Every structure is written in structure tokens, then in C-alpha cells.
Amino acid sequence: xxxxxxxxxxxxxxxxxxxxxxxxxxxxxFNNGKSRxxxxxxxxxxxxxxxxxxxxxxxxxxxxxxxxxxGENEMVEKDKDILLVKRxxxxxxxLSLAIPRDKEYxxxxxxxxxxxxxxxxxxxxxxxxxxxxxxxxxxxxxxxxIAPSIGLADAVxxxxxxxxxxxxxxxxxxxxIFRSEAVLIGNKAASEQKKSLIDQLVFRINSVQAGQGxxxxxxxxxxxxxxxxxxLLPGMRSPTVVPLxxxxxxxxxxxxxxxxxxxxxxxxxxxxxxxxxVVPIEKMIV
Ligand code: PRT
Ligand code: ZN
Numbered sequence: 001x002x003x004x005x006x007x008x009x010x011x012x013x014x015x016x017x018x019x020x021x022x023x024x025x026x027x028x029x030f031n032n033g034k035s036r037x038x039x040x041x042x043x044x045x046x047x048x049x050x051x052x053x054x055x056x057x058x059x060x061x062x063x064x065x066x067x068x069x070x071g072e073n074e075m076v077e078k079d080k081d082i083l084l085v086k087r088x089x090x091x092x093x094x095l096s097l098a099i100p101r102d103k104e105y106x107x108x109x110x111x112x113x114x115x116x117x118x119x120x121x122x123x124x125x126x127x128x129x130x131x132x133x134x135x136x137x138x139x140x141x142x143x144x145x146i147a148p149s150i151g152l153a154d155a156v157x158x159x160x161x162x163x164x165x166x167x168x169x170x171x172x173x174x175x176x177i178f179r180s181e182a183v184l185i186g187n188k189a190a191s192e193q194k195k196s197l198i199d200q201l202v203f204r205i206n207s208v209q210a211g212q213g214x215x216x217x218x219x220x221x222x223x224x225x226x227x228x229x230x231x232l233l234p235g236m237r238s239p240t241v242v243p244l245x246x247x248x249x250x251x252x253x254x255x256x257x258x259x260x261x262x263x264x265x266x267x268x269x270x271x272x273x274x275x276x277x278v279v280p281i282e283k284m285i286v
Contacts (some may be wrong), residue, residue: 004045005201008065011037011050015182017068018090023048025282026204034085045197056185057082063187066194066209067201072180074161075161081188086202088182089209096179097118097127100170102147105174111135111155117147120178127177143162145169210284214255218277223248225272232267236286255281 009019020032028044039048049065056068057078065276067085073095075084097116099105108131115136118124128135138153145165146154160166166173184205186198221229226241233239235254242251252273256264261278267275 001157002045003191003197004047005067005092005194005197006049006065007049008049008051008056008059009066010053010056010069010102015053015069015071015091016050018077018182020187022069022088022090022205022208025208026201028201028204044201054078060185060187063189066187066190067198068185070185072183073120073123073178075183075185077120079122083186083188084183085186085198085204086184088184088205091180091182093159093209094176095123095180096156096160096166096173097124097155097157097177098145098160098166099155099174101172105172108133108175110174114154115152116155116157116189117144117153119144120157123178124157127175144176145171164223194254207283207285211281213258214281214284215258215261216253216281217256218251218253218280219268219273220244220249220251220275221243221273223250226250226252228271228272229268232264232271235286255284 003260007023009023010016016266024211028041032039032048037050041047049059051059052073053070056065056070057075057080059065060082061080067133069088069104071091071093073093075082097111099110111128112133113135115138116124117138117140119139119141121137121139124137124160138147140147144156144158147156148171149169156171162174163173164236190198219229228240229252230241233252233254233256239252240253243249244251265276
């Protein structure tokens with residue numbers, strides 16, 4: 001019988017939409033009714049399990065799922081015997097310590113002897129140990145940010161993204177103890193056949209990510225500017241240079257990295273480029 005990959009993704013929450021989007025961008029499609037717990041892809045040997053994110057590391061360790069997508073915070077906190085297959089770059093956030101806004105913060109020793117509310121006891125403990133601090137950890141599973149205002153704790157250790165939840169609860173972020181993004185995790189004992197399917201999936205994810213990190217650029221340039229422009233645009237191998245119908249002019253095509261984009265554009269204009277077009281790349285095979 002042919003193996004099929006079982007991939008666990010969050011049923012509903014902050015990771016769900018982007019996890020499904022990434023799978024779809026990899027050309028893997030399935031029909032997902034809102035209330036379903038399982039879906040089978042019709043164009044890739046994979047089945048999807050929709051679960052709470054807290055349960056995903058355990059299911060992957062047990063081999064109920066071969067792969068799973070979770071926040072790195074959840075992966076580290078659950079501390080299961082699994083593989084980190086690939087960082088996925090979305091759902092970036094941080095785990096931070098926060099204290100009431102009106103308190104002075106002199107440094108980590110502030111937390112000595114304090115009572116800290118969190119859902120991330122393991123990661124917090126690691127931080128406290130490293131800082132050689134002893135504090136009481138009060139484990140709560142939700143609405144951590146209200147703990148100080150109801151007298152349950154002196155401080156909180158919680159996930160922060162924009163910071164507005166802390167702000168609206170009269171708290172200020174004073175230490176970032178962990179940075180997180182979505183990760184693809186895997187079972188350690190996958191069969192050879194499943195490993196080969198995982199490789200195929202990772203290859204597709206790499207292509208999607210490379211495409212998203214780059215732009216395709218087209219521009220026109222006079223003959224005398226070509227060398228300077230080619231130097232600015234390394235491309236995948238080297239830029240394409242094709243003559244335009246107007247004599248002495250060429251069109252140059254290349255790929256630029258998203259994070260170098262504005263800097264390169266400025267230099268291209270200075271070097272004589274005109275009519276610059278920038279288009280997204282759907283996939284890039286590197
Ligand atoms: O129901 P289930 O158990 O599956 O979901 P959940 O409620 O446990 O998790 P969910 O959907 O809230 O988050 C899933 C993952 O998204 C987390 O494990 C993180 O890796 C990641 N993530 C990214 C976040 C946030 N951003 C985030 N902002 N997880 C939680 N938050 C919460 C945070 O707890 C706090 O209450 O949002 C609030 C802070 O947000 P800001 O923008 O106000 O700072
Ligand atoms: Zn959860």
C-alpha cells in the first residue's frame with residue numbers, strides 16, 4: 001500500500017489560515033469543510049488533521065501525524081521528541097515578561113521572589129535559571145494579561161505581537177525571552193517512503209519561500225548603461241539583456257532580493273535605467 005503523509009494543522013486560530021495558504025501555494029489542495037477534522041488532498045498523497053495547536057507536538061511525537069505546523073513557542077514548551085523540519089516565517093511573535101506600567105524596571109533581578117503568571121512555564125523556567133533568579137510561576141491557560149490587575153500575579157510572561165494587549169491592560173514589556181515563528185515539525189521515525197514525500201513538500205516550500213523573498217525586475221536602459229546595470233543585478237545566473245525595437249536601447253530582466261530592493265532601485269535609476277517594472281514571483285526553483 002502506498003503511504004500517505006498525515007499533516008496536522010491548527011483547526012482554528014492564528015496559524016490556521018496561513019498554514020492552509022502555504023499548503024495551497026505548494027500546489028496541494030483539499031476540500032476543507034468548516035467543521036471537519038480531517039481532509040484528504042486530491043492531488044498529493046497527504047491527509048490533513050485539524051487539531052488544537054497544543055496537541056500537535058504530542059501527535060507528531062506519537063506518529064499519529066507525520067508532520068505538523070505549530071508556533072515554535074509551542075514546540076519548545078511541549079518539549080517532545082520530534083524534528084524541526086523547517087522554519088516557515090509566518091506568525092512571528094515573541095514571548096516576553098511584562099510588569100505594571102507604573103513600576104520601575106531596574107533589570108531582570110526585578111523578578112526575584114515575584115509571582116509570574118504564564119502559560120509557558122518551561123520557557124520561563126529556562127530564562128529564570130539562566131538568570132539565576134527564583135520566582136513563583138503561576139500557570140494559567142488563558143487571559144494571562146489580566147493576572148496583575150486582579151491581584152493574581154506581579155508580572156506576566158506572555159506572547160506579544162503588536163503589544164496592544166499589554167498596553168490596554170496597563171502593562172509594559174520589559175524582557176523578551178523567546179522569539180517565535182511557525183515551524184514545520186516532523187516525527188522522527190518516518191518510513192523511507194514518507195521521508196521522500198516530506199522531501200518533496202520541503203522542496204515546494206523552499207520554492208514558495210524563495211519566490212516570496214525575491215522580485216522579478218524588468219527595465220529599459222541605453223547601451224552605455226548596460227554594464228553598470230548588469231553589475232547591480234546579479235540575477236540567478238546573470239541578467240537577461242535583449243535589444244528593444246528602438247536602436248541603442250535594451251531591456252534588462254533579473255531577480256532582486258526583496259530586502260535589497262529599494263537600495264537597488266535607487267542605484268539603477270542613477271545608472272540610467274528607465275521604465276522599471278517589478279513583479280512578484282510565484283515560485284522560484286533554487
Ligand atoms: O485553540 P488553539 O489551542 O488551537 O489555539 P490557541 O488559542 O492556543 O493559539 P492561537 O491561535 O492564539 O496562537 C497560535 C500561535 O500563533 C501561537 O502559539 C504563536 O506561535 C502564534 N502567535 C502569533 C500568537 C500571537 N501572534 C499573538 N499575538 N499567539 C498568541 N497571541 C496572543 C497573545 O497570547 C496575547 O493574548 O495575542 C495577544 C497579544 O497580541 P498583541 O498583538 O496585542 O501583542
Ligand atoms: Zn492552544
